[in-house]
Amino acid sequence: MRAYLNTLRLLSRDGRLLLFAQCLSTGSYLGIYVVLFNLYLARLGYGTEFIGLTNGIAIFFYAFLCIPAGALGRKWGVRRVSILGGVLTGVGLLLLPLAEALPGMWRSVWLVLMYALAWGAAAPYLVSLTPFLLEVTDVRARGHVFSLSAALNAISVFLGSLIGGFLPGVLAGLIGTTLDAPDAYRYSLVLGGVLWLFLVPVLLQTREIAPMSTNDLTTKASKAPYAFMLLLALFMLLRASTEGVGKTFFNVYLDGTLLVPTATIGSIMAFGQLLSIPAALATPLLVARWGRERTLILVTVFLGLSLIPMALIANWQAATLSYMTFTALLAVINPVYTVYSQESVGPGWRSTMSGASFMSSGLGLGWTAVGGGYIIAGVGYAAFFGMGVFLAVFSGLLLTAYLAVSSRRTRRIAAA
DSSP states (O other): OHHHHHHHHHOOHHHHHHHHHHHHHIIIIIIIIHHHHHHHHHHTTOOHHHHHHHHHHHHHHHHHHHHHHHHHHHHHOHHHHHHHHHHHHHHHHHHGGGGGGSOHHHHHHHHHHHHHHHHHHHHHHHHHHHHHHHHTSOGGGHHHHHHHHHHHHHHHHHHHHHHHHHHHHHHHHHHTOOTTSSHHHHHHHHHHHHHHHTHHHHHHTSOOOOTTOOOOTTOOOSSOOHHHHHHHHHHHHHHHHHHHHHHTTHHHIIIIISOOOHHHHHHHHHHHTTTHHHHHHHHHHHHHHHOHHHHHHHHHHHHHHTTHHHHHOOSHHHHHHHHHHHHHHHHHHHHHHHHHHHHTSOGGGHHHHHHHHHHHHHHHHHHHHHHHHHHHHHHOHHHHHHHHHHHHHHHHHHHHHHHHHHHHHHHHHHHO
């Protein structure tokens, strides 16, 4: 606790503003939108194939824009790019529910396009926000600040998920409809989009920083670390694929297969975030004991193993246990990976590293969203969740092998 209090004293005004902006974005999107969007599509009459396709196209669009977003951050500055992305994402989220005013096929096209706009615009926002926060944070406090960020995001998602779970029921009563109709979900999504846009004035209060700043006590050589970035990108691709398996269809699984009420789904997803808070705050202790690399490997393997109850036992209690454990482990992995990947490259390459990481994350989430809909329709949820176990374990073994080879190479060079 004393360490976190000391960290807060080292946190700059811009750092506090960025953490607040992150809370708004995670609460509105990962909370309200993620809980309700797939259910909204289901209420419009779409099946898992279209739901997966819509999510997948949007995530792929986001993934392919991550590298250009990193380049823009290096050229224009991460602050400007993050603000631009925040505005455009909010526009996409607000326009999406207007789809119901369109007939037939045009409704489906609008849903896909607006969700792709929201996700695509999130690329410059998210890619730039990571090096932006790193740049305005004292080097001594980075591990704690990114763990604190994960904890605050978990609180935001918890509150957003609770709101998202109960809001349709409240609105349905006010407008005189039922939860089997899309109306209450539509207005809930609009409120989620409005909440997202509140982050824009927060970002505008931050100060501009110079592009490609070298104000860093851990400056590395300026040579592009392409091999290392490629390895971490592959690791993130596999890790994000596991996340896609565990989260993309979780609400649809509870709703359509286990027949869990919407409010209960929101509560499960919300309380799943509660375990993320102590897990995120405990991350610096794990890193101090095991080191960043070992922590990253072990927690990634446990992430996959946490899906086993969901794969083998078809009831909501097993699914809830898996989801809560899974979410808590993600809260450990994300800050460890962020600091490790950012501090392993020079300041001028941090936007590129961030872009490569987010691109890989998007590709992993995207293919599991698109393919997952067809996998579930073809062989069921158990096989789909089982695939996540394999992906996580394999990614952990891949990183272990790379680090072992790299360590032997380093020892040979030192001995020469």
